[in-house]
Structure formats: C-alpha cells, structure tokens
Amino acid sequence: MHEPSAITPDLVAQHGITPEEYARIRTILGRDPNFTELGIFSVMWSEHCSYKSSRVYLAELPTRGDCILQGPGENAGVVDIGDGLAIVFKMESHNHPSFIEPFQGAATGVGGIIRDIFTMGARPIALLDPLRFGPLTKGKSRYLADGVVAGIAAYGNAVGVPTVGGELCVSETYAGNPLVNVFCLGIAPTNRIFLARASGEGNPVIYVGAKTGRDGIHGATMASETFDEGSEERRPTVQVGDPFKEKLLIEACLEVMETDALVGIQDMGAAGLTCSSCEMASRGGTGIEIDLARVPRRETGMIPYEVMLSESQERMLLVVRRGTERQVMDLFHKWDLDAVIVGRVTGDGLLRVKDGERVVAEIPAVALAEEGPVYHRPVRRPAYLTETEQADLSGLSLPEKLDQVLLDLLGSPNIASKQPVWQQYDHMLFCNTVVEPGSDAAVLRVQGTRKGLALAADGNGRYTYLDPYEGGKLAVAEAARNVVCAGARPLAITNCLNFGNPERPEIMWQFAEAVRGMGDACRALQTPVTGGNVSFYNETLGTAIFPTPIVGMVGLLEDIAHATTQRFKAQGDVVFLLGETREELGGSEYLKVVHGLEVGRPPALDLTRERAVQQVCLEVIRAGGVSSAHDCADGGLAVALAECCMTTPKAWLGATLTLPGEMRPDALLFGESASRIVVSVRPDKTESVRAMARRHGVPCVELGMVGGDHLMLRGQGFSLRLSVEAIHWAWGTGLSRALK
Amino acid sequence: MKWGVLIFPGTWSHQDFAHVFQDVLQVEWGYLWHKETSVAGYDCLILPGGFAHGDYLRCGAIARFSPIMDAVVRFARNGGPVMGSCNGFQILCEAGLLPGALLRNDSLQYRCRWVHIRTERRDTPFTRTSRPGQVLKIPISHGEGRYSAPPQTLAKLRSNGQIVFRYATPDGQITDEANPNGSLENIAGICNEGRNVLGLMPHPERASETLLGSEDGRVLFEGLLAGALPR
Structure with a gap:
C-alpha cells in the first residue's frame, strides 16, 4: 500500500x-x-x-447489582459468585466476516471473545454459539452453516475451551446475512481481576x-x-x-x-x-x-x-x-x-x-x-407493523391431523435436536459439564465449591420483528426461564444486538424499542446487563434481517445437586404446568411451519407473572423431588411435552396427559404463551408444588402422569397418541434430514 | 506411586487428569513440561489430550520431537507404565511406542460424545483390576481417531493380545453402529508388546465422577494404584 x-x-x-x-x-x-x-x-x-448510533439507548439498560463487580466498558463483565470467585463473560457478533468467509469468520469470532475473557484474568471455561442462517436447503445458506460450524469446531476444540451450548435457528430473513454470535465465560479469583x-x-x-x-x-x-x-x-x-x-x-x-x-x-x-x-x-x-x-x-x-x-x-x-x-x-x-x-x-x-x-x-x-460522535438518529415505526398486527388468525384453518403437525414441528430445523451440530464441539473439557447441550441450559459445576453455573442463549427474531419491545422483553425472560429450569437463579446477562442499517429510521426504531424491552425485563427479573455488543448493518441489497437481540444469561446454583434437566426421569411422576395458556398463535413456529405465516403479535408477557413462575420453579427444585423442568417456548406446550419424553434411546418415557383450556386445539397445543414451565415431580411432592404455586399466585395444573412408551395428549376437541419412538425419530433426525 | 502428567504446548487435558489425581483419587502427581529432559521420580506417565504443537503437520508429528520424548521412550523401554489418551495416543504412535496410526474420523467431523468400550485384555497394568469384558461408559473427543494399521500389524496385534479396548454397544456387542470413527475392528485402545504402554482415544479422566455421568474411567487408574499406597 x-x-x-x-x-x-x-x-x-x-x-x-x-x-x-x-x-x-x-x-x-x-x-x-x-x-x-x-x-x-x-x-x-x-x-x-x-x-x-446505539450509545444513547444502551445507557438506559440497568447495569448495577449487588454481585456486579464490573459492568459494561471493559473487555467483559464480572460477576461475584461467592467463595472468592468471579465469573467473567461476554457475547460478541462475527456476522459480517462469517458471511464473507464462514470458516475463518466464525473461528476468529471464537478467538476474539476468548481473548476478551482471559484479558480480564479469567480462565475461559465455556463457549455458547447462537447461530442464524437462511433455510439450509439453499446452497449458499448450507455452505455458510457448514463453514461456520466447522470454524467454531476447529478453533474451539483446538484452543481447548468447551462449547457447551448455543442455538441454531433458520429463517429466510438470514439468507443474505447470517448471524454468528459467540459467548464466552471464564472464572477468576475475585481479587485478581x-x-x-x-x-x-x-x-x-x-x-x-x-x-x-x-x-x-x-x-x-x-x-x-x-x-x-x-x-x-x-x-x-x-x-x-x-x-x-x-x-x-x-x-x-x-x-x-x-x-x-x-x-x-x-x-x-x-x-x-x-x-x-x-x-x-x-x-x-x-x-x-x-x-x-x-x-x-x-x-x-x-x-x-x-x-x-x-x-x-x-x-x-x-x-x-x-x-x-x-x-x-x-x-x-x-x-x-x-x-x-x-x-x-x-x-x-x-x-x-x-x-x-x-x-x-x-x-x-x-x-x-x-x-x-454520538447520534440521536431519527426513528419511525415501520409501516409493516400495521399489517402484521391486524392479521386475523381466528379464520385460520385447523389442520386435520394434529399428531402429524406435532411430528412436523419436532422435525423442523428450529426445534429438532441440534446434536448433529454440538457433537462436533468438545463440550466436556475441564470436567465441569454436568448438563450437556440439548436441555434448556447447560450446567457446569464450579470446581472447589458446591456451586454450579447455568448458561443459556436466547433470542427470537420473529417476535422482535412483530413487536420489537415485546421481543426484547421475551428474549430476556426466556433466557432467564431457561436457567431457572436448570435449577439456577438468573444472575446477569450479556447481549448481542443484531439489527439492520441504523441510518434507516425504521431500523433505529426497532432497536430503540427492543432495548427498551430488554431494559424493562432486566429490571423486573433483576438481571443487570454486564456488557455486550451491537451489530448494525446486517443488510444485504437493502433488505434487513429480522431485528434479533440475543441474550446470554448466566444463572447460579448454590448447590450443584439441584441441577435439573428437561427430560422425564421416572414412571409415575406427576406432570404439572406452571403458568397459563392463552389463545396466542401470533409469531409462533406453528404458524410459520404449518401455515407459512409470520404475522400477529408475539405472546404477551407480564413480567410480574414471569418472575413469580420462575420463583415457584426454583423453589420446587430446591425443595427436592423435582425430576424435570422444561420451558415452553418454540412449538408450544405439545412440543415441550414431547421433548420431555426423549431421554436416552431404549429408555423411552411417555406420558398420559390432559391439557385444560377452552380454545382452538392448535392454540392450546402449539401456541407459545410466555411464562410457562412443565415440571415432573415425585408423587409425594404434588401437594407442596401446589402450595408453593398458590403462595406466589401462579396457576398450577396437574396434567397427568409419566409412564408408558407413548405420549397421549387429550383436550377439548382433540386426542393425540404418538409413540415416543416416532417422536424421537422425528426430532432426532430432523436436522440431518434438513441437511440432506 | 507418583503420576507424571506431560504438558506440550497446546495440550489441554492435563488439568483434568490433575483434577482427578488431586481431588478424586487423592494421589501424588506432578506436571512435566515438554522441554524437560528427565522423568526421574515418576512411576507412571500420562500423555493427555489436546492439540500438541497445534497438531500442525499431522497429529503428534511435532510432539514426538519435544525434548521430553527421549526420556519418555527410555522410561517405556525400561518397562515404566505410560498411558496416552486422545492426542497422547496419537503422539505415542508417532513416537513409535505403539504401532499403527490414527486417521481422520470416517464422518470427516470432530466427534465429542459418550461411547462404550469393551475391555478386551486384563493383562496390562492399567486394566488388571477390570472385570472380564467390562464395558466402560466413557467420552471421546477427537477429529482424528480412526485407528488404522497394515494387515500384518493388525494380525500381530491380535495374536499378541494387544487390542485392549474395542468400541461396543452398552451391552458389549462389537457392532459398526457402536464404532464412532471407523476404526479398524472397532479398536479404541491398544498396548505395546511389553504391555506397559497403553494408548486409547477415549478420555478416562472425564469419566471419573458420577456427577459427570460416569466413573467407569477410574478403573484405568485403579489398576496401577492397587497395591500402591494412597498419599
């Protein structure tokens, strides 16, 4: 030069x-x-x-809390977990480089976030990789997905930091602009940051x-x-x-x-x-x-x-x-x-x-x-919202075979097992991994203590597209719910905010609203933001991605013995639903997969209720006798229950359940109402679960019992019966079928 | 009984072995840096997993030239017990202490998952306390673990009883489905003719606590510890 x-x-x-x-x-x-x-x-x-462009909005996020030793402004956030130890974590994006050269783009993303962590004095012990691609049937998206996963595997495995979780979602919106976000967590003595x-x-x-x-x-x-x-x-x-x-x-x-x-x-x-x-x-x-x-x-x-x-x-x-x-x-x-x-x-x-x-x-x-420079860029509510919000879903045709719908959903790439991806990552190094990828959150034990850490990443671009404020809230709430289901108290978050071109007022409005939603949820759930990353300009040829804020949540288990997974454990256990199902099909995976629609409003989220549901779940786990806990999210209650049935091959555990509610069967089965958790508990614990739920004012319904090798779901106007084997096949092979 | 855990630049499982020796088994152990030239004072050597020297060129190809390897080879030739796991197995093959080679997995991808291995031989210092045909639930984590050897070497391994572990189903059947990487004859671990050098792709240190899903891997340490006094 x-x-x-x-x-x-x-x-x-x-x-x-x-x-x-x-x-x-x-x-x-x-x-x-x-x-x-x-x-x-x-x-x-x-x-x-x-x-x-983002500074003025980020300033509104809560960043303080009792255990926060270092908030935004350094290479990573630092949170005190007691016993003289601190966790250091952050999430970053490597979207643009990964689009240009997926293998090296993703690999260097991993390398960069790891450096941010050990720079603070912490030994990096875990990675999470939330990824978004276009439909994997398309050549370019497939090439990008393969390259990104291979790049993460090549770098993470060789450098010796286990990848214990992540997300993989596909949608047309990311076809011209994939998202590669990388989260890293390290651990350090509190006095040596x-x-x-x-x-x-x-x-x-x-x-x-x-x-x-x-x-x-x-x-x-x-x-x-x-x-x-x-x-x-x-x-x-x-x-x-x-x-x-x-x-x-x-x-x-x-x-x-x-x-x-x-x-x-x-x-x-x-x-x-x-x-x-x-x-x-x-x-x-x-x-x-x-x-x-x-x-x-x-x-x-x-x-x-x-x-x-x-x-x-x-x-x-x-x-x-x-x-x-x-x-x-x-x-x-x-x-x-x-x-x-x-x-x-x-x-x-x-x-x-x-x-x-x-x-x-x-x-x-x-x-x-x-x-x-600091910009207060112009904002304008996007015109598309008027259309998506007014979509009338009451006239939606009801599929005849609801059991087939359930199998289709379980096999769709966003819900299917991600094992084909995470088995390419070393997720066990350092002998900490107590709950492996595939449950709501990964759980690591903290060596030298009785404690554990639960890690989850979450963010739903479709929700945020349909209502940026609610989408921001939901991302935080769902990530928190994930770590709660693992038995952990949510501590703090890092985030990666993936948006389009901020010079466009509609994009800036999406951003402002999503950040406002995240801020409200973080305040309500008492999970401050310790730092993160903003990735703007996720556009190709003038088309922006769905606004996609991704939350990396860290939770603390005071006792690693409380680590809980989403899978049913024992015949005869009683299944409860904490929370309430409303007729909410807007923005659901069902609407997209079955009806090809991305309209409506995302599920409404009452943060007070959310906090109460999480509190009940944590209390019942800590009280002992809980066999499993699982968040209801993509695909709704039916998908969540089917996921609970999948233990290990040859150890099928079905359930016979009745779902209460007076609404369209598809909304009851596949609607994605927020603030719901499915727990299975030992029969002698049912009364204490009800009592705890009552104390917090949380609806708590007994759905039925674990047992057999079929999942049976009954409700007003429907009755489904599927073998766990069929469920396992649909879910287990969904991603590899999509990749064929 | 003092265990020596080797560290090459790029090694990463040394900490996990140290954790098992220190916190789980509570035995004497120490690290050995690859630039050292003596292993005096150690009773058993561990070559842990990782990417020694980045595994550039070929897995283990550079590590065999690390200064400490002369001492390791002398120690092994004198009958000292040496165990290489994962990358350590690859290094032992490159160093000529074990026959054969570890090639890219047949899936052409890295694999980290639980597998089961069947104990084929109990006449090694590492497996002497195993039950006959004991099946171990144990993790693998490698991109290059497909064991390969020329037919005459394989025949020799068989006739000498050097095949120590085979990938198996949970109930001990040797099937193609149970083979995670395409290894010849489901081979997961072998020993040398002297039976004092063991190489295996799985990670026994990751299967030493029930909290992590299995403590089957401990049997590999217990064989040597039986008779040795705890610290």
Missing part, C-alpha cells in the same frame, strides 16, 4: 467519515489529519468501535503474540457497512485464526497474571493496535507512545497505516511495572511467544505513534476512545 499524497474529500468518504465528523477531527487536532491518523479515526469512530488500563508514567508497553500482517485491515469498518453484490471481494478483510497460538497466549498471560508485574492488558481485536493502545490510555487517564519499527511483522513493506489498522489475530498489548520486563519476557519466551517492548506509558494523554524517530500520528487518546 502507498500513502496517498493528500487527504481529499473522496478519501475521507472512503473511510466512512462524514464531512461533519471530519470537521470534528480537524477541531480536535487543530490541523488536518495525515493518512495514518485518518485511518485511526475511521476505525475508532466506526459504528463497530464507537457505538455512535485485570483491567485494560495503562497507568504509571514510564511503564513499558509490551506486544505479545502473533506477528502483524495485512489481514483484517478495516475489518471494523467493514462491519459497519451493509453488503452488496461485491461483498465477497472483501474476503481479505477477514482474518485467519491460529488456535494454537491463542492457547499459548491464554496460558502465558494467566501465568503473567500470577506475578505482580501486570498493570493493564488488552487484546488486539477490532481495530488492532489502534484500539488497544488508545483505549488503555484513555481508561487510565494517560498517554501511550508506541514505536511501530519494533512491532513484529510477517510481511515486508507495511506502512504505519497498515500496522496500526491490521487485525491480525492472537495479539495482546500489556502494560507492566517498570523493572519487571525481564521476568515477563522470560515467561512469554517459555511459551515460545514473541514479546517485544514497543512503547511506554506517558503523562500527556496522547496516542503518539512513531516509526523509528519519525512521529506518524499524534492524537488525544480520549478523543479516539470516548469522544467519538
């Missing part, structure tokens, strides 16, 4: 900088920026790094890890634009991951953290060296001076602009105490890692970049990291 001789308006525009933003840059610098500085501003002020802060004038700045190449230049900017026909030509902006190098970095950095040498640390993710250096200086209230001539390179002839903007993977920037340089270097060299002193902390508040003796950039660090 050659450095252009002049900064022209065209060049500024190519960097995605508006004339107003450019004027602001000139005011900050008191002069025109040079080419390197222009590049630095363009990445730091990109939507991806600056959150310029590290922050990304540069402090102590004169302290050395150390570069560790992979050499810098030209890969990923302007990755952050790419993630801040929509796609057109030429998007695949951007493949060079996607980085290539090296999980082996990352494994070495994890071990070496955690070893350095056991010494008292480390002052601050940040990974070089989006916007690479630029972002890590100016953010550390800005947070520390200091400046940083770095000399690019010392940066290890794997390509020759790179100009300062390229070195600063490279997003080569597996690199870290450390500030250590003066005098400990030797000790730190020796540790990295033990792991055969490059470690070079590239600069020092200064007191002048500037990010000063030198190339040998020549100063090539000099910008106030705070201006880059904190004083980026």
Whole structure:
C-alpha cells in the first residue's frame, strides 16, 4: 500500500467519515489529519468501535447489582459468585466476516471473545454459539452453516475451551446475512481481576503474540457497512485464526497474571493496535507512545497505516511495572511467544505513534476512545407493523391431523435436536459439564465449591420483528426461564444486538424499542446487563434481517445437586404446568411451519407473572423431588411435552396427559404463551408444588402422569397418541434430514 | 506411586487428569513440561489430550520431537507404565511406542460424545483390576481417531493380545453402529508388546465422577494404584 499524497474529500468518504465528523477531527487536532491518523479515526469512530448510533439507548439498560463487580466498558463483565470467585463473560457478533468467509469468520469470532475473557484474568471455561442462517436447503445458506460450524469446531476444540451450548435457528430473513454470535465465560479469583488500563508514567508497553500482517485491515469498518453484490471481494478483510497460538497466549498471560508485574492488558481485536493502545490510555487517564519499527511483522513493506489498522489475530498489548520486563519476557519466551517492548506509558494523554524517530500520528487518546460522535438518529415505526398486527388468525384453518403437525414441528430445523451440530464441539473439557447441550441450559459445576453455573442463549427474531419491545422483553425472560429450569437463579446477562442499517429510521426504531424491552425485563427479573455488543448493518441489497437481540444469561446454583434437566426421569411422576395458556398463535413456529405465516403479535408477557413462575420453579427444585423442568417456548406446550419424553434411546418415557383450556386445539397445543414451565415431580411432592404455586399466585395444573412408551395428549376437541419412538425419530433426525 | 502428567504446548487435558489425581483419587502427581529432559521420580506417565504443537503437520508429528520424548521412550523401554489418551495416543504412535496410526474420523467431523468400550485384555497394568469384558461408559473427543494399521500389524496385534479396548454397544456387542470413527475392528485402545504402554482415544479422566455421568474411567487408574499406597 502507498500513502496517498493528500487527504481529499473522496478519501475521507472512503473511510466512512462524514464531512461533519471530519470537521470534528480537524477541531480536535487543530490541523488536518495525515493518512495514518485518518485511518485511526475511521476505525475508532466506526459504528463497530464507537457505538455512535446505539450509545444513547444502551445507557438506559440497568447495569448495577449487588454481585456486579464490573459492568459494561471493559473487555467483559464480572460477576461475584461467592467463595472468592468471579465469573467473567461476554457475547460478541462475527456476522459480517462469517458471511464473507464462514470458516475463518466464525473461528476468529471464537478467538476474539476468548481473548476478551482471559484479558480480564479469567480462565475461559465455556463457549455458547447462537447461530442464524437462511433455510439450509439453499446452497449458499448450507455452505455458510457448514463453514461456520466447522470454524467454531476447529478453533474451539483446538484452543481447548468447551462449547457447551448455543442455538441454531433458520429463517429466510438470514439468507443474505447470517448471524454468528459467540459467548464466552471464564472464572477468576475475585481479587485478581485485570483491567485494560495503562497507568504509571514510564511503564513499558509490551506486544505479545502473533506477528502483524495485512489481514483484517478495516475489518471494523467493514462491519459497519451493509453488503452488496461485491461483498465477497472483501474476503481479505477477514482474518485467519491460529488456535494454537491463542492457547499459548491464554496460558502465558494467566501465568503473567500470577506475578505482580501486570498493570493493564488488552487484546488486539477490532481495530488492532489502534484500539488497544488508545483505549488503555484513555481508561487510565494517560498517554501511550508506541514505536511501530519494533512491532513484529510477517510481511515486508507495511506502512504505519497498515500496522496500526491490521487485525491480525492472537495479539495482546500489556502494560507492566517498570523493572519487571525481564521476568515477563522470560515467561512469554517459555511459551515460545514473541514479546517485544514497543512503547511506554506517558503523562500527556496522547496516542503518539512513531516509526523509528519519525512521529506518524499524534492524537488525544480520549478523543479516539470516548469522544467519538454520538447520534440521536431519527426513528419511525415501520409501516409493516400495521399489517402484521391486524392479521386475523381466528379464520385460520385447523389442520386435520394434529399428531402429524406435532411430528412436523419436532422435525423442523428450529426445534429438532441440534446434536448433529454440538457433537462436533468438545463440550466436556475441564470436567465441569454436568448438563450437556440439548436441555434448556447447560450446567457446569464450579470446581472447589458446591456451586454450579447455568448458561443459556436466547433470542427470537420473529417476535422482535412483530413487536420489537415485546421481543426484547421475551428474549430476556426466556433466557432467564431457561436457567431457572436448570435449577439456577438468573444472575446477569450479556447481549448481542443484531439489527439492520441504523441510518434507516425504521431500523433505529426497532432497536430503540427492543432495548427498551430488554431494559424493562432486566429490571423486573433483576438481571443487570454486564456488557455486550451491537451489530448494525446486517443488510444485504437493502433488505434487513429480522431485528434479533440475543441474550446470554448466566444463572447460579448454590448447590450443584439441584441441577435439573428437561427430560422425564421416572414412571409415575406427576406432570404439572406452571403458568397459563392463552389463545396466542401470533409469531409462533406453528404458524410459520404449518401455515407459512409470520404475522400477529408475539405472546404477551407480564413480567410480574414471569418472575413469580420462575420463583415457584426454583423453589420446587430446591425443595427436592423435582425430576424435570422444561420451558415452553418454540412449538408450544405439545412440543415441550414431547421433548420431555426423549431421554436416552431404549429408555423411552411417555406420558398420559390432559391439557385444560377452552380454545382452538392448535392454540392450546402449539401456541407459545410466555411464562410457562412443565415440571415432573415425585408423587409425594404434588401437594407442596401446589402450595408453593398458590403462595406466589401462579396457576398450577396437574396434567397427568409419566409412564408408558407413548405420549397421549387429550383436550377439548382433540386426542393425540404418538409413540415416543416416532417422536424421537422425528426430532432426532430432523436436522440431518434438513441437511440432506 | 507418583503420576507424571506431560504438558506440550497446546495440550489441554492435563488439568483434568490433575483434577482427578488431586481431588478424586487423592494421589501424588506432578506436571512435566515438554522441554524437560528427565522423568526421574515418576512411576507412571500420562500423555493427555489436546492439540500438541497445534497438531500442525499431522497429529503428534511435532510432539514426538519435544525434548521430553527421549526420556519418555527410555522410561517405556525400561518397562515404566505410560498411558496416552486422545492426542497422547496419537503422539505415542508417532513416537513409535505403539504401532499403527490414527486417521481422520470416517464422518470427516470432530466427534465429542459418550461411547462404550469393551475391555478386551486384563493383562496390562492399567486394566488388571477390570472385570472380564467390562464395558466402560466413557467420552471421546477427537477429529482424528480412526485407528488404522497394515494387515500384518493388525494380525500381530491380535495374536499378541494387544487390542485392549474395542468400541461396543452398552451391552458389549462389537457392532459398526457402536464404532464412532471407523476404526479398524472397532479398536479404541491398544498396548505395546511389553504391555506397559497403553494408548486409547477415549478420555478416562472425564469419566471419573458420577456427577459427570460416569466413573467407569477410574478403573484405568485403579489398576496401577492397587497395591500402591494412597498419599
């Protein structure tokens, strides 16, 4: 690359900088920026790094709570779980790179989120991967899904962090823009959390890890634009991951953290060296001076602009105490890692970049990291809502064979078993996995304690499309319900907000409403937001995805013995439904799969009721005698009950159940009313379950009994009888049939 | 009885073995870094799972050149018990301590799941306390676990009784369906002629506590511990 001789308006525009933003840059610098500085501003002020469109809304989310040690603003959130331990977790998107190059895009997404976690001093112990693709029968979507799953497997398995759960949903809306969100959780001693802060004038700045190449230049900017026909030509902006190098970095950095040498640390993710250096200086209230001539390179002839903007993977920037340089270097060299002193902390508040003796950039660090533009973009309620809301579902034809509908739903890709995917991921490493993928939430034990952690990811794009506010609420509520069903108290969330182009008022409105809904649900359920990620510009050729906020929820089990799964355990157990079924077919999977409709309003969610239902479920689990607990969600009550029947092959457990309710049979069976949980309990516990539900004012209906090898469902105007074998076949092979 | 757990750069199951030795079995153990050149003071060596040296080039191909491997080979040749699990099995094959090779799974995908393996031989230090034909419920986690060997090697393995574990159904039947990776003759684990070096693809350390779904894997440690004093 050659450095252009002049900064022209065209060049500024190519960097995605508006004339107003450019004027602001000139005011900050008191002069025109040079080419390197222009590049630095363009990445730091990109939507991806600056959150310029979302900031005003994110500020409304609750971020405080008794156990929150670190909220948004650092590399990841930190939550106290007692026993001197903290959990560190975050979720991020890698949608754009994964669309351009699915394998490496997904792989580097995994690598990036893992670095965010160990940067804080925590050992990464679990990954979740919520994924969204177009219909898998379409060649391109199939290619993307295969590539993404293979990339996650290749990186996660090799680096040695188990993938214990996730989601996979398919819908036409993601055909031109898949979603690859990655959640990572780590665990650390509470008194040994590290922050990304540069402090102590004169302290050395150390570069560790992979050499810098030209890969990923302007990755952050790419993630801040929509796609057109030429998007695949951007493949060079996607980085290539090296999980082996990352494994070495994890071990070496955690070893350095056991010494008292480390002052601050940040990974070089989006916007690479630029972002890590100016953010550390800005947070520390200091400046940083770095000399690019010392940066290890794997390509020759790179100009300062390229070195600063490279997003080569597996690199870290450390500030250590003066005098400990030797000790730190020796540790990295033990792991055969490059470690070079590239600069020092200064007191002048500037990010000063030198190339040998020549100063090539000099910008106030705070201006880059904190004083980026903030937009109150125009919002407008989308016109489509008038149509979808007014859809009259009362005239919908009632399918004749409801048993076949149930099998069809169980076999549809969004409901079918995801084992073909998760069996490609190591989900057992570290000997913590008590509940494997496939139940409502994964459960990990916390070694050295009696405790456990439940992890779930959830988000329904269709709900959010039909009502962004309710969709935001429902995502939080359902994720919380998932961890509750596993026996855990919901603690806190991270989120990944996947939306279209925020410059369009309708998209911005969807965003504002969804965030408002999430905020209300988080307040009601007392699960603060510890951080997350916003991914805008999920559009191809002007068509945006369904607005898709995804919630990563973490729950705590005080006693791992309370870990519960969704599957029936014993003949003779009594099945209860906590919560209430209303005639709500809007936005349901049934409506989509059977009638091809994505209309109506999503199920109504009363947060007070939701909290009460969750409270009852937790109390009955803690009281003992609960064999299973399962959230009713996609596919409704019938699907939830069928899922309860699937234990292990040859250990079929059916049930004979009567579903109360006066409404259309399809609404009763497949409607997705919120705040419902199916529990099965030992016969001697039925009275205490009823009493607990009564105390919280939660409807609690006895549906019947576990037993036999058939699932029988009766209700007003219908009677279904299916063998568990048939149910298991439909559900177990659904995804592989879709992939054929 | 002191267990030595090897760590190569890229190894990841060492922590899990350490956990089992420390917290579950409560026996003496220590880590051995791949750049060390002696294994003195250890009574049994474990080569754990992971991606040693990234498994670049070929699984275990670089690890066999790690400095510690000379000492491991000497230890094994002198009859010292050595167990390689998963990537450790691959390394033992590359190092020439075990015959054959582990190729890409026939599914062409990584597989992490519970399997059952049938104990074929009890005349190794690792399996001597097993019941005859004991079936173990144990996890696998690998992309390259399809055991392969030339016909004459396979014949020798058979006649010498070196096939220690085969993938089986829960009730001990050796079937194609029970074979998770396409291994020849459902082979899940083999030993050397001296019977002191064992390689297996499954992870016994992940099957050592009922909380995690099985403690069948403990039998592989108990064989050696029987007779040895607890710490």
